Amino acid sequence: MYPRLNYGLYDSIPNPMIKSVKELLFAGNVKYSIFPGTYIGGTIYHSYYNRILDPQIKATLLNTSGQGKYLTQIGNSADSEIEASYSSDWRSDFWKNARSQRRVYGLEFMSVIKNLSFQGEFAQLDKNERLTDVKGDPKAYVLSGYIQFDNFNFLLLYRNYDLEFDNPYQRSFSNYQRFKGTIYEDSYYLKDAVLGYLYSGTAQPQAEKGLYYSTRYQIHRSLVATIEQDIWQRVADKAQFSRLVAQLDYRPLFKFRFRIRQKWQHRDKTNELTSSFYQANETRLEAIMRLSRYDQVSILYAINFTQFVPRSRLVYNADDLGTSYVGNAGSPGKALGMTVTHNMNERVKLIGSLMTYQGFLWNFEDTDFRVFNTT
Numbered sequence: 001m002y003p004r005l006n007y008g009l010y011d012s013i014p015n016p017m018i019k020s021v022k023e024l025l026f027a028g029n030v031k032y033s034i035f036p037g038t039y040i041g042g043t044i045y046h047s048y049y050n051r052i053l054d055p056q057i058k059a060t061l062l063n064t065s066g067q068g069k070y071l072t073q074i075g076n077s078a079d080s081e082i083e084a085s086y087s088s089d090w091r092s093d094f095w096k097n098a099r100s101q102r103r104v105y106g107l108e109f110m111s112v113i114k115n116l117s118f119q120g121e122f123a124q125l126d127k128n129e130r131l132t133d134v135k136g137d138p139k140a141y142v143l144s145g146y147i148q149f150d151n152f153n154f155l156l157l158y159r160n161y162d163l164e165f166d167n168p169y170q171r172s173f174s175n176y177q178r179f180k181g182t183i184y185e186d187s188y189y190l191k192d193a194v195l196g197y198l199y200s201g202t203a204q205p206q207a208e209k210g211l212y213y214s215t216r217y218q219i220h221r222s223l224v225a226t227i228e229q230d231i232w233q234r235v236a237d238k239a240q241f242s243r244l245v246a247q248l249d250y251r252p253l254f255k256f257r258f259r260i261r262q263k264w265q266h267r268d269k270t271n272e273l274t275s276s277f278y279q280a281n282e283t284r285l286e287a288i289m290r291l292s293r294y295d296q297v298s299i300l301y302a303i304n305f306t307q308f309v310p311r312s313r314l315v316y317n318a319d320d321l322g323t324s325y326v327g328n329a330g331s332p333g334k335a336l337g338m339t340v341t342h343n344m345n346e347r348v349k350l351i352g353s354l355m356t357y358q359g360f361l362w363n364f365e366d367t368d369f370r371v372f373n374t375t
Contacts, residue, residue: 333359
């Protein structure tokens with residue numbers, strides 16, 4: 001979390017947040033090699049805390065306005081992920097200061113056979129605090145396979161994380177980070193703006209269930225095609241997502257590269273009753289010139305169309321006020337820009353960009369999203 005503020009940005013948090021919890025952790029990992037390139041293993045960690053884990057969301061995190069919105073607002077349909085946070089009240093003879101604990105254990109395997117590899121991980125959160133009773137304990141697992149040829153590769157990955165699997169050391173694959181789509185995104189509902197880092201600063205993956213694949217094929221020495229698709233369900237609200245990206249790179253010379261990128265993305269496309277539906281189609285054309293010392297200049301032109309559920313309550317009466325620009329279901333967009341990258345030395349890099357655009361523009365590489373109207 002940065003900046004690290006003990007009592008929040010406006011000193012509105014009554015209890016200090018820095019150095020407020022002590023953790024005593026024990027962990028171990030064992031692996032057994034069956035034959036070269038293939039192994040199985042097991043991992044366990046056990047953490048003790050000197051504070052009771054009792055997430056009282058409304059009392060400690062939300063302001064007066066937010067308390068009435070929590071778990072009730074359509075725009076924050078994933079609030080159940082907050083409600084499923086781990087809690088514990090535990091005493092231990094091993095550490096007299098212990099007031100709670102968290103124990104996670106799991107298995108892993110990997111096998112490499114020629115140009116083919118498989119790997120997987122399974123983990124379980126001991127929520128009932130009894131190792132002998134695994135019934136009802138939240139689970140998470142991820143499985144993947146990869147094959148490589150001279151000019152072609154293919155990656156396939158499946159993940160399934162239970163909603164209540166709350167492991168702060170989890171770093172497995174996901175499309176979104178934990179608490180995406182929750183009230184933590186809306187800092188104006190929190191007691192202090194710095195509490196927004198509960199979402200933006202988390203490294204835990206969101207509870208998801210889905211399939212991802214990626215493939216790359218070198219059609220010609222100067223022509224490369226890549227395809228990526230992720231189809232998943234957000235466990236918190238059962239929202240269905242899909243993102244498909246196809247890209248074609250043409251490199252007539254080493255220093256010149258031309259790229260066309262097409263994206264199809266949607267949420268709850270087949271659910272006619274939801275108000276959270278959206279669909280976005282985007283085409284990007286990019287020309288890149290590589291210079292010496294890894295400098296480069298790129299020009300981008302993009303067109304897109306984003307569609308939402310129409311909200312008639314936001315539309316003005318067109319008979320009285322003319323054409324309505326409020327509440328429209330569709331929003332076309334376009335962008336034109338140039339980016340220059342200059343490496344001053346091995347430690348200092350300068351990146352400058354000039355762009356004019358209207359509508360929606362997703363910048364996944366920078367984990368950023370903006371809506372602009374330059375007219």
